[in-house]
Amino acid sequence: MNILITAGGTSESIDTVRSISNHATGRLGAIIADTFAKAGSHITYVCSEHAMLPTCENVEQISIQNVEQLLKTLETLLHERSFDCVIHSMAVSDYRPQTVLTMEDIAEALMKLTQQSDFSQEDLLPDICTAILNAGKPLNDKKISSAASNMLLLLEKTPKVIRCIKAIQPHTLLVGFKLLSQVSRLELLDAGQQLLRQNDCDFVLANDLKNIKDDTHKAFLINKDGILQDAKTKQDIAEMIFKYVSERLEERK
Amino acid sequence: MNILITAGGTSESIDTVRSISNHATGRLGAIIADTFAKAGSHITYVCSEHAMLPTCENVEQISIQNVEQLLKTLETLLHERSFDCVIHSMAVSDYRPQTVLTMEDIAEALMKLTQQSDFSQEDLLPDICTAILNAGKPLNDKKISSAASNMLLLLEKTPKVIRCIKAIQPHTLLVGFKLLSQVSRLELLDAGQQLLRQNDCDFVLANDLKNIKDDTHKAFLINKDGILQDAKTKQDIAEMIFKYVSERLEERK
Numbered sequence: 032m033n034i035l036i037t038a039g040g041t042s043e044s045i046d047t048v049r050s051i052s053n054h055a056t057g058r059l060g061a062i063i064a065d066t067f068a069k070a071g072s073h074i075t076y077v078c079s080e081h082a083m084l085p086t087c088e089n090v091e092q093i094s095i096q097n098v099e100q101l102l103k104t105l106e107t108l109l110h111e112r113s114f115d116c117v118i119h120s121m122a123v124s125d126y127r128p129q130t131v132l133t134m135e136d137i138a139e140a141l142m143k144l145t146q147q148s149d150f151s152q153e154d155l156l157p158d159i160c161t162a163i164l165n166a167g168k169p170l171n172d173k174k175i176s177s178a179a180s181n182m183l184l185l186l187e188k189t190p191k192v193i194r195c196i197k198a199i200q201p202h203t204l205l206v207g208f209k210l211l212s213q214v215s216r217l218e219l220l221d222a223g224q225q226l227l228r229q230n231d232c233d234f235v236l237a238n239d240l241k242n243i244k245d246d247t248h249k250a251f252l253i254n255k256d257g258i259l260q261d262a263k264t265k266q267d268i269a270e271m272i273f274k275y276v277s278e279r280l281e282e283r284k
Numbered sequence: 285m286n287i288l289i290t291a292g293g294t295s296e297s298i299d300t301v302r303s304i305s306n307h308a309t310g311r312l313g314a315i316i317a318d319t320f321a322k323a324g325s326h327i328t329y330v331c332s333e334h335a336m337l338p339t340c341e342n343v344e345q346i347s348i349q350n351v352e353q354l355l356k357t358l359e360t361l362l363h364e365r366s367f368d369c370v371i372h373s374m375a376v377s378d379y380r381p382q383t384v385l386t387m388e389d390i391a392e393a394l395m396k397l398t399q400q401s402d403f404s405q406e407d408l409l410p411d412i413c414t415a416i417l418n419a420g421k422p423l424n425d426k427k428i429s430s431a432a433s434n435m436l437l438l439l440e441k442t443p444k445v446i447r448c449i450k451a452i453q454p455h456t457l458l459v460g461f462k463l464l465s466q467v468s469r470l471e472l473l474d475a476g477q478q479l480l481r482q483n484d485c486d487f488v489l490a491n492d493l494k495n496i497k498d499d500t501h502k503a504f505l506i507n508k509d510g511i512l513q514d515a516k517t518k519q520d521i522a523e524m525i526f527k528y529v530s531e532r533l534e535e536r537k
Contacts, residue, residue, distance in 0.1 A: 040301075042305075045304065046465075047465045047466075047493055048293075048306055048307055048375065048463070048465070048493070049304060049306055049307070049377075050304070050305060050307065051298065051302060051304055051305075052302065052303060052304075052305050053301055054301055054303065122301065124302075126430070126435050129434070132436075134409065134412065134413045134416065137390075137394075137412060137416065138408060138409045138412040138413075141394055141398075141408075141412060142408065145398055155391070155395055155398075156388065156391045156392070156395070159387075159390070159391035159394055159395065160387040160388075160391055160434075163387060163390060163391075163436075164387075164434070177379070177441070180440070180441050181382070181413070181438060181439060181440055181441070182379050182438075182439040183385075183416075183436050183437065183438055183439070184436065184439060185435075185436055186434060186435040187433070187434055188430070188432075188433050188434070210301070212299075212300045212301070240300050240301070
């Protein structure tokens, strides 16, 4: 099998010395990669800089830092090679820094707006939002000054990387990952189903941070019909994914 | 000699899965630690999780994550033990996440303000600051929702950790570090002098990111009278600091 695995967490620069990072270690991704590689699969392993690496051979490693690099790398790989399955375990930043604002920037923008606009009118929200969006200083190659007692970091949504996978290779099997924190089982399974539907995943691994500690890693593997199986450790998860992916690929032959 | 060295970069949590981190690798701190340890010093090495570690013996390692933990750790160490010298090379976050706001939160707060306040009056800045400070949702143990197309992260200044060092041990030698990005030599040296004066440093290592690449690491060691010496590699820097610190401690005997 030819398998593409993403692992670790992306990191988005604020300035030359700071960034917003996802904590993911890549440990689960590395164990999944080793489980598939041991069974003879060729693995393309796209991971972040500090991510844990698989120990097996047959693993080709590509390192990325931010969402933009991840997207470009996956697009290139998916156009150039055919994958039987894509296992997208990487924690991808939902937001990235867009501009930085001081309180003064916002005050100035608001003052200007009050001089131009009729504040008796009902909905000034869009105008105020636009004013704030335009008030920030673009982030550049300099280190942000640390003079102000407060600072506002305006974040913008990153593109949904997972969407490119089936868009480019509609016939690859896609395993998505949903990680939430401190939610009910029902909420977790609902969020998993939503990810599955919105991105045309074949399987989703749904897990909650509260159930991940040391060797314990509780998770559900779901498909559109509901829960297929649950697991209690990272090794369990890897074997569970391997089993269902292999079965599905076998059925297709 | 009994030396306290800080190295690496602090990291401040945004939520359970994200944080703002300083990129520092701790490589310079590790080389400085080894240089002092080889000469027989006992090193207490306070570093961040992913920081590079010294290879010598006589190094006691303490790991911290954020500014608050760093401050508590240094205060405890400085109260319990006497250090001949503190070499504070760690990149400490200037800001940490305080609250998270959506555009709507901020726009609503400002709308309310425009209805209450007289916008002809000169300085609305304090009112605007208060409104924004109060509009945010406190960060808690949950993962921030990723529904909104933009998000604002309100950052507050962290306490100045370096100030505690001479406040608790006035007679220790203190080496501060000033890292800027893309500035003139004059601006860098001025910033170094300012750090030195404000925090009662005996020496400051002043360097610019543009002069740090692979094996090259240009830096100046300054004291209140100006530049003492410059260096071109991390090993140079370590030996330069060792030389001046040793000389000064020798003079004191």
